[in-house]
Amino acid sequence: MLEAFLTSTIAMATPILLAALGELLVEETGIINIGIEGAMLAGAFFALSGVYFTGSVAIGLMCGIGAAIAINAMLGALVINLAVNQVVAGTALDILAAGITGVFYRRFFGITGKAFIVTPLRAIGLGPLARVPILGPMLFDQSPLVYFAFLLVPVIGWMMRRTRYGLRLRAAGERPEAADALGLHVYSLRWQALIVSGALTGVAGAFLTVAYANTFVENISAGRGFVALAVVILGRRNAWGLAAASILFGAAMALQFGLQALGTAIPYQLFLALPYALTLFVLAFVGGQSSDPSALGVPYSRS
Amino acid sequence: MLGTIGKPAAAIALAIALISLVLLALGASPAGVFIALWQGAFGNWIAFTDSLVKATPLVFTGLAIAVAFSAALWNIGADGQLVIGAIAAGAVGPFLEGWPRPLALSVVLLVGALGGAGWSGICGYLRARRNTNEVISTIMLNFVAAQILSWTVHGPLMETSRAYPESMPIASSAEMYMFAPPTRLNAGMLLALLLAVAIFFFLFRSAAGFQLRAMGKNRRAANFFGIPIASITIWTMALSGALAGLGGAVQIAAINHRLYEKVSPGWGFEAIAIALVARLNPLAIVAAAIFFGALDNGSQAMQRAEGVSPVLVQVIQAMVILILLAFDTSAWGNIRDAIARGRATQAPSEAAADA
Numbered sequence: 001m002l003e004a005f006l007t008s009t010i011a012m013a014t015p016i017l018l019a020a021l022g023e024l025l026v027e028e029t030g031i032i033n034i035g036i037e038g039a040m041l042a043g044a045f046f047a048l049s050g051v052y053f054t055g056s057v058a059i060g061l062m063c064g065i066g067a068a069i070a071i072n073a074m075l076g077a078l079v080i081n082l083a084v085n086q087v088v089a090g091t092a093l094d095i096l097a098a099g100i101t102g103v104f105y106r107r108f109f110g111i112t113g114k115a116f117i118v119t120p121l122r123a124i125g126l127g128p129l130a131r132v133p134i135l136g137p138m139l140f141d142q143s144p145l146v147y148f149a150f151l152l153v154p155v156i157g158w159m160m161r162r163t164r165y166g167l168r169l170r171a172a173g174e175r176p177e178a179a180d181a182l183g184l185h186v187y188s189l190r191w192q193a194l195i196v197s198g199a200l201t202g203v204a205g206a207f208l209t210v211a212y213a214n215t216f217v218e219n220i221s222a223g224r225g226f227v228a229l230a231v232v233i234l235g236r237r238n239a240w241g242l243a244a245a246s247i248l249f250g251a252a253m254a255l256q257f258g259l260q261a262l263g264t265a266i267p268y269q270l271f272l273a274l275p276y277a278l279t280l281f282v283l284a285f286v287g288g289q290s291s292d293p294s295a296l297g298v299p300y301s302r303s
Numbered sequence: 304m305l306g307t308i309g310k311p312a313a314a315i316a317l318a319i320a321l322i323s324l325v326l327l328a329l330g331a332s333p334a335g336v337f338i339a340l341w342q343g344a345f346g347n348w349i350a351f352t353d354s355l356v357k358a359t360p361l362v363f364t365g366l367a368i369a370v371a372f373s374a375a376l377w378n379i380g381a382d383g384q385l386v387i388g389a390i391a392a393g394a395v396g397p398f399l400e401g402w403p404r405p406l407a408l409s410v411v412l413l414v415g416a417l418g419g420a421g422w423s424g425i426c427g428y429l430r431a432r433r434n435t436n437e438v439i440s441t442i443m444l445n446f447v448a449a450q451i452l453s454w455t456v457h458g459p460l461m462e463t464s465r466a467y468p469e470s471m472p473i474a475s476s477a478e479m480y481m482f483a484p485p486t487r488l489n490a491g492m493l494l495a496l497l498l499a500v501a502i503f504f505f506l507f508r509s510a511a512g513f514q515l516r517a518m519g520k521n522r523r524a525a526n527f528f529g530i531p532i533a534s535i536t537i538w539t540m541a542l543s544g545a546l547a548g549l550g551g552a553v554q555i556a557a558i559n560h561r562l563y564e565k566v567s568p569g570w571g572f573e574a575i576a577i578a579l580v581a582r583l584n585p586l587a588i589v590a591a592a593i594f595f596g597a598l599d600n601g602s603q604a605m606q607r608a609e610g611v612s613p614v615l616v617q618v619i620q621a622m623v624i625l626i627l628l629a630f631d632t633s634a635w636g637n638i639r640d641a642i643a644r645g646r647a648t649q650a651p652s653e654a655a656a657d658a
Contacts, residue, residue: 034379034438074625084628087377087438091575092624099617100325106612107329218614226442233439267458273450276443283443284435 005254006138011212013243013250014142014149015040018204019228020235020242021149021156022197027232028160029186029193030173030295034090035075036201037225038097043068043205045101048216049108051118060118061206068202069195071097076194080187083299094225102218121145121211143211145203150243152200157239169193173293176300186300201225223276230279234286249275310630311580311591311623318622325618326611336609343604344597350604352486356558358589358596360385360567362495363550364574365581365588366502367419371543373506373583375519376536380426380441381547382571383448384419388548390452391418392555393562394460396473407477412494412552419548420541422448427540431533437540445571456562470562479557491553496589498546503585515539547571568599569617576620579627595620 019040026033033039047064051057071093078089109116123143125131130141160166171179172189180186204224209216227249234248235241256271323333344354364381371378378384392415399407422444429435453468455461460470480490506512518525518532518539526532551566559566577595581587598620602613 032438034442078625078628082629084631087379088575088579088624089628091379091572092621092628095569095572095576095617096621096625099614099619099621102614103325103329103612103618106614107331107610223442223446226439226446229439230443233436267454269450269454269457272453273447276446280429280435280440280443280447283439284429284433 001258003134003137005251005258006134007142008254008257009247009250010138010142010146011250012253013246014146015204015207015212016224016228016231016249017153017243017246018145018149018207019201019225020231020246021152021239022200022204023228023232024156024160024235024237024239024242025169025193026190026197027296028166028170028173028237028293029190030176030293030298030300031075031079031190031194032086032090032229032297033072033075033194033197034087034229035071035093035097036090036197036228037221037223038090038094039068039071039198039201040205040208040225040228041094041101041219041221042071042097043202044209044220045105045205045216047202047206048116048118048209049104051210052116057121057210060210061203064206064210065199065202068205069198072194072198072201076191079299080190080194083301086297086299098219101216105216105218115215117215118210120214143207145207145211148203149207153239153243160239170293172300173295176295180300180302187302190300204228227275227279230283234279234282237292248278252278311582311627314580314623314626314630315594317626318619321622322615322619326615329611331609331611336605336611336615339605339608340598340601342608343601345601346604349486350600352483352488354597354600355492355593356487356489356596357600358592359489359492359495359557360550360554360570361573361577361592361596362492362499362589363553364547364570365577365592366495366498366585367543367546367550367571368574368578369581369583369585369588370502370506370515370546371539372578373519374515374535374539375522376427376430376539376543377438378423378426378441378540378543379438379575380423380445380571381543381574382567382569383441383445384422384544384547385551385554385567385571386445386448386452387422388415388419388551389555389559389566390448390455390460390551390562391415391548392552393470393473393559394455396477396555396561397471398474399477400474402474402476404476404478404480407474408479408556411473411477411556412549415552415555416545416549419551420545422548423544424537424541427537430540431536452562452566453564456564460562462561468564472561473555477556478560479553481557487558489557491557494553495550498549499585499589502546506585511535547574573599573620576624579624 019036023033023036043064046067047060050063051060075089075093078084079086121143123141126140130136168184169189172186176186208220231242231245235245252275259271326333326336345351367381392411395414396411426437426440429440430437456468456470462469462471482488514530515535517530518535573595577588577591581591598616602616605611606613
């Protein structure tokens, strides 16, 4: 029971962590990407479609990544080059992704009634480590995408805090005018962050369908992209903090399934609402706002 | 004036062109889809009146968005606020049997508005006092509201036979005035129209509305000039939520008559498209809401006739927003300048000749 709960916690945390790491990059350069939910949903649908129609997980992942990057590129054109309101553009992209995935899904699978199912991306057990009681399955018997997500944590943490490139990204979000004056290309840095973030969000979406559910239902992302926005703040814009916050949300989601299965008298909706309420509580009372990049959400016009 | 109508019309035309490409890719006939949409929306008297019925909650949520966005408060939570308003109305409604209708109806609408105001007021308060980003807080409360609705219809408000996840019907005395049965034309649409006019005068002809819009243009400058931004933030969010909540209560009183597990198909998000198309002008919101309501109404007929999912309407809405955003930005000016500068550096003699 505990083993299953812990394993499920890490699995639930993975898409949130991947999306949050991407969002971290983007926000450090000064963009808040509300469209992340749509990018994840598009990634989920097109990754599964890719696997379904070609039988190749690799091609499926590429399709998912490509779809999410396409959503982020639309955002980039609007908020970086045309300097439009980031919240409105992001919301529109969320609606767009929900609409497009819904239309394609029902066109291909709703009418024919064909099952939209693929063979799941299997977990890879790391030899004897996976058989360690309690912690083994949680840490060493997971989908490759889980290892990928958690290995990215030190990489992105190091890149943002210890490398010149990370400093440049942060400069674009803190003082874009100053960065520009020093010869950095603010637009280009923001674009790079958006593309990388799109790839990570695409993998997050692909994880939901290809590694976790093995099928698609409309709106399968179910707000996880929005949770990733919260995780960035809750994790105090630090890669390790993001991992911890993602695991917390993963645990809340896993707990809700566990308790539903146990059939307790507590209404299950409480557990479904809990992660969102917790996010709001943390945002309001634990803080983290002061660490926001100064130019977050502010379009930068080079004039 | 031509520009204010021309741009949204051009955006809608461009969206339709792009949608046609998507439909062709899907192997559906664009002409068939748009004819079915039109027939379903305006094909006969019942279809036409139903389009107005579908537009009603969109007017309420569109006004909610217009009020908040005018103050640069990015309320993404009109959906949740509408749901809370509907829950409040659906919870109180069954207990008003035998009350005189004007009173019972007023109570139902009032608790709906208060519910929505309280829900968004949380986010307004947190923004004003704790500087909590209202984008995130309103999104989070959308999810919480949806779960509260699910819990109430399975739990405390579940109908007494406990067979269906729905509440008891509201008292007949609390039902909205219907104008022309069998159509579903009702006083809710009238209320929406009156409110659109009232919000127009509030935003553009009152001192409070001026302060609200000044804060929206530049929060720091408004603060500098002594505009009380903390209290305006809280009251603006509360007003925005009250409008959305009222929309939920009207839906319960006029159409649903009881709570189900789902109240809103995403009216709070659709409202962002509507408010944007209407450029945050409350009177234009009525027209935009009727357009979007007709799309929603026609989408069912489109599905029956052409086998295209009604969520296609969401794609149309999103494209209209994206195209309008791209049209509306002042950044085109900057880009033109940059191109001009680029030319100037390439050909200094020409630039000098121009000067």
